[in-house]
Amino acid sequence: MNSEMNKKGASVGFLVKVGIFKTLRVVFLSTFSLLMIYPLYWLITSSFKTNEEFFTQPYAFPTSFTFENFQRAWDVANLGQAMVNSAIVTVTATILTVFLGALTAYVLSRFTFKLKGFLVVFFLLGMLIPVHSTLVPLFTMMNEIGLLDSYWALILPYTAFELPIAIFLTVAYMSSIPKELEEAAVIDGSGYWGIFFKIMLPLSVPALSTVSILAFLRFWNEFVFALVFINDSALKTLPLSLAIFSDGFSTDYALTMAAMTIAVIPTIIMYLLFQEQIMKGMIAGSVKG
Template structure:
């Protein structure tokens, strides 16, 4: 009798402890699932709405489309000129990304593999850029570019995009290049390679992981950038996707299916990119922001 009671007492608390643990886990995972839904739902709603007719959107704004129609996507491409905006965004984004990676790598090479008097100062000078609020440069950049005739050209976006991304690019690439052992260069010098040879044949290929991260981050930022495009581009044939969306949604504000379809077109490239390079995007964005 005594023995039995003892065993029971011993088991009882561990049982409730087990139950508590399970309940806690269910609650926790339920909460996490709900929170994920909160994060994803707006995007999901955007996508399903772009396949609905305007009437259906107003009658059943939250259910799946009864009839999937591509009409909105086609019209967005034609009426809203999303095709043109897509071409502009691609040109500006690709050109600025290439320029950013090239200039970033070149500068980082000097700052990480050489010692010279102004090195510390230059590093500081470049990092300073992360502290400058972009909006405070809009008016002066507008007047400066107006004077040199850059407004309403692709360069009005490519050059400032690159300039403002350089601090993060240089920071990330310098960190990576500094970790490449010195012996590699010494061996290359023995073989008679010059500095350019070392840069193009050794350092650049070895830095590909850092360069990829910089390229992905730059691509996302340029593709989504809005305020420079808003101020520096007036010519409707040069408008990028975010700018077209903002203007277009004003004009066609009651044709929701159409507006949502236009947004879906703009969002898909970045989501595809995220699906492929998730880890790099997360790490890169955090590394860039912590330093800034």
């Protein structure tokens, strides 16, 4: 906008105005970004403080970095176990989501059959349903089949609720893959499964990696299902153990902060590595819903 103004042969006064506008914009945007990041900055710096330091200087930069809080969080609050549980549930559910999503997307993007239109709408419906409205019935259903208090109590519903997004992101991508590649494979004697594993899966890697990053973040952070379906403390995932031990240890701020930092670090690393994919994927998912 400003360069266009310059083109019109602006006066000195005009240039000063543009300069002021530019400066104000930078100041405003910087302040706003810092406000957005501040809660996390405060969380991470606080987790390096001792409790005394936290109470006397809650907002100062830590005077020395102590890793004692992390050690205690890991041992006392059993966060190590929680991390293992989160990892098992997240990784298994992510693999399941990607595989089932890709398989369904392959069929929906490559074959025409009677129920296809119905299936597309049926899967779209899932994105409209508020997750917490399924808590009570899911709890009683899983109770009846004895699924509660197991990894599967989380893996299966996580996968089921992520499937619609996975399917739609993958269908969109697979539809853009040229059909000639498959025809060549058919001539070489490949069946449908051969085409799926040798052609469609490898070619869809960009879409599948977006799906898996989104699924990973969602499963890693998921809270309500874990809250309701998991009671056994040996099976608690990270968000669940954070929510619960924040009551018991609520005066031990340093410990709570360190525990939260441990939970947040993997997702921040993911974000730094795959920012563009995360942004695009999350938006595609939300607009479809």
